[in-house]
Amino acid sequence: MDATDSVGAAGRHPLRVTLSVWYALLLRESLTRLFSRRAAWAWLMAEPLFHIAYMLAIFTGIRAYKMGGVDVAIWLITGMCAFFMFRRVASQGQNAISANQALFSYRQVLPVDTVIVRALLEGVLMLLVTCVLLAGAALFGHDVVPDEPLLVIGAAFGLWLIGLGWGLITSVLCGLVAEVGNLIGFLMLLSGAIMPINSIPQPYRDYLILNPLVHGIDAVRLGFAPYYHAIPELSLPLLYAWALGMLALGLILQVHYRERLMHQ
Template identity: 55%
Template sequence: MTNQVRSPMAVTWSVWRALFLREALDRLFDMRAAWFWLLMEPVLHISFITFIFTVIRLRTVGGIDVTIWLVVGLLSFFMFRRTSVQVMHAADSNKPLFAYRQVHPFDTAIARASLEAFLMTLVAAVILTGVALLGHEVRPDDPLQVFIAVFGLWLFGVGYGLIASVLMALVRETEHILKIIMMPLYLISGVIMPISAIPQPFREMLLFNPLVHGLEFVRQGFSSYYHMVPGVSLEYLYVWGVVSLFLGLLLYRRFTQQLVMK
């Protein structure tokens, strides 16, 4: 009997599928009720901030329901943040697998990024269903725009995570700086504070942040009545996403040995 030789693409696809299933089992069953905490993190964020907005009696933001504004913004930001964090630690968490010549650092990164997109989609569906049961309108007016904007945020998260992973491999202390950066991003991306409420010229400065553009378009996709901040652009988000992704791939290729041996 002759052995059938598989193409490189077939081998790569098999590796990605195996890594995806491995990461899924690890994320959901690594500790007790891991799947519960995967859902509860965004739920707690949404509940707390919604409570604050209720106390100050704010009912609408930019012309739409404040609950929808918060839920959509937080879920979109979590798509970026969780993806970037998972990709950032992909190579470091899977070093034993690099003993197999078929497995490369980028394989672990793409598997984690794909899994995070899948899990966040499930989390978003559950949360939006709960919000709908509370009487809020959650059906997007433009589902395609929502998808394109969320995909752009995910793409930027992958690129950010790839670059950060290499920086951590070269200079370990970079991890602390990257963790510190994530908190200001939460505050200056329009997640819990409307960018429209920021006076000029500071608003123009915040528009250099590509996450602002993604969140604004997701919200506008959910409600055509939403008043987006002037100057936002999906093209700007995708430029950041594509450039960061290619830069991350170049760095992965250049510093593969450091990623495997760190």
């Protein structure tokens, strides 16, 4: 029997089955994410806005109006939104398998499907949130049009991929070592989202620039303002090397522990 006969005997092509599963999961996750709690959709906007507002208040209080040669408001908005692109994708992916355990009774639904769908949804939602925040900044007279939009898109996509990779890895590891899930809380301080990496003294700065989030966030800021004083070591290839490595490791773990994840 050839491959065509096998597909016909099974009913539908595996790719069509996978896309149907993703579509159904996306509808389910969208309703849960936006309407499971009162004003859940508002929290999507309020969380990054709160972080930006209190950090802006701190910088204004110490009379720091420029950061790396850029208006501090734009520096914070771009950096925090870039970090939240990673954080939300990573944290939602990390909890995707445990939150959808009941769905694995359907043989078409695999644990990796839930992580990927959550990552897609969070990426789209964070993109919308970023656009709204930038539009709000524009109303206050800030220049929010990126000078190098392709650089911004490339860096943001790299951060999304790292978030997906993190979700694939930790959704497996959290089932083995629950404390792994707490690591994401430390990454904001080490990513340059709220603290300029160029201000960190040596030798600690050399350690921090090994963090791929630093390169992604600085690349987003540089895309908005070409005169921004980015780290000299800025490297998108490093960002994508980390992303592809984490994706590969995450997929290997998902395949190896699939049965255990479905019945934990």
